Amino acid sequence: MSLQENQPLYQSNLNTRHRRGKIWRTVFIISTVLAIISLVVLLVTIIDDSFGYAAISYKIPLSEIAPAGVPLESLTCAELIPILEENVSPNRFRQIQSEKPFEEWSQQECYETVVYEVGQPKAEETWSLFYSIRYADELKAYVAQKYPEGELIFKQWLNIDFVTQPQSKDPLIAGIRTAILGSLYIIAIVIIVAFPIGIAAAIYLEEYASQSRVHRIIQTNINNLAGVPSIIYGMLGLAFFVRVLEPLTSGYVFGYSSEATANGRTILSAGLTLALLILPVVIINSQEAIKAVPNSLREASYGMGATKWQTIWNHVIPNALPGILTGTILSVSRAFGETAPLIVVGASTFVTFNPDSIFSKFTTIPIQIYQWTARPQDAYKNIAAAAIIVLLVILITLNAAAILLRNRYSRRLS
């Protein structure tokens, strides 16, 4: 206040100016808080659905499987296996044995197999985590009354088995191993295809192409393509990779043949489609990163007698790479979560075998989530939530790895 001077043409408006700044600061804080709240709500909802009570009913009550009076879980493997043989069909018994010889089974495995194969449990109703905690007693009473032969168990829908087991019609034992592998295969193809092509195109457009009308038209088109809905790319993938290039994408031309022929609806087709989808974004991001390389560096290089290629290879690309990677990481994450184009390209909804090559049928985690959320039974909703958590964890892992790599690289540079 004491510093205030008295000049006729100036009015003292310092307070107003400061207040305006504070208002905007509040707006920014609110925006950030809103974003955080929505993320937290998302996470809480998913976790809420991934754990909780489930009412299980059995076709044959567990008490009737075991010899009278003895609880099933106290039996040894030697006692349990005859029960299993007695109650399942001979075919099924041989099948179970062929997956893993009985000699190697632990007691826990024997018990679980008997419960599942003989008792044939079914998830009748499920409840979310918070509801389960809050109304545990009511739920126990309700289940005891409604499913006298069943039981109420606290189910962790997200568990190791869920990640390591293949798909199944039964939500109690369904896993997403095949979907995880499908997703990883596809993302590998996306990176292998979109990354070099995108960077190469960006280098051409930024470093070589002259500023002509054609260049401007190409640039505008790339920008527009980045905004085309992903399902359009799915249709392109179906028409081109699945139909036109079927001999290539199903592997006939390479002499690959499989009994479960995929008719072009393969991991390769899906990977190429998603690569096309993110290509414009990769190009635009790479262009921005290349533009950000200071011109003084190019001049320094040329001034030393470097050729254009030496300049690009030794200075432009290394200095643009961290920026290129940032953009690419984001677009690969987007491809990882894409669902719509893969449905159009022909993702299989039920794949119980690991993809063994890029010419296999495929399913991905988002496809699985989509399939499961579309079903009416309670339990599918729970495994969909569990799958979402797996998807998020894989995404975070991939991103963190890529960012670490990038940071290590940029540190080496400076």
Next chain:
Amino acid sequence: MSINIQTSLNKSSSSSVTEHSNGNYAVEARRLHVYYGSFLAVNDISLQIETQKITAIIGPSGCGKSTVLRAFNRMNDLVPIARTEGEVLFHGQNIYAQDIDPVEVRKRVGMVFQKPNPFPKSIYENIAWGARINGFKGNKSEMEELVVESLKDAALWDEVHDKLQQSGLSLSGGQQQRLCIARAIAVKPDIILMDEPCSALDPISTLKIEELMRDLCKNYSIIIVTHNMQQAARVSDFTAFLTLDENRAGILMEYGQTNQIFMNPREKVTEDYITGRFG
């Protein structure tokens, strides 16, 4: 004024064409015109640069000093809209001739820029890189020798000898600029172009660079563009004064020994500029 210019130009260009086959000069511009699009930036400049001397180019902002400098190693080629007419003779050859590769020119005519721009690599690599891309055939120890020698020639060795693997960007501004000079002389050019090399540096760093230039001119011909007239007076043997004509194109107003330009300029415009009455 235009008559004056005409006479001075006629004098210089006629003498060079008849008397010299360029052999005595490090580099020589003949009737140089540079256009940016349709704008004429450098209008008919002829200039002979003496071997193993320091030639300063001075003049008001926008008079085409840097453009002239960059014409000597074809850096203007990097500007898509730039077009050069006339000849620049280097070892008797016009570097703008069809069969001359600008890459080769730039190896022979090195350049130091206004803002220090070392590569974001180690100090060692900053110097080794230029030699390597230009086809340096020596083994590892010969390369090390070259790096050490270049750093010593650039008066930087004592300050960096124990941190050759550190990033070039970790040095101070003046050290970075000397690193750029070391980098330039590592590829053994005949000529070093300096585009306001001290404008981003403090007085002490500037002094070091100026001393370095005096040392370097025993082996190299140096052309320096500078805004600082004291610097031109202190450091250079010859001075070219450029100014703008009525179409804002750069013209050579006066060229001669630095003493003569500063003590006894032939042109009134030169005198006005040097004494600070114009520009």
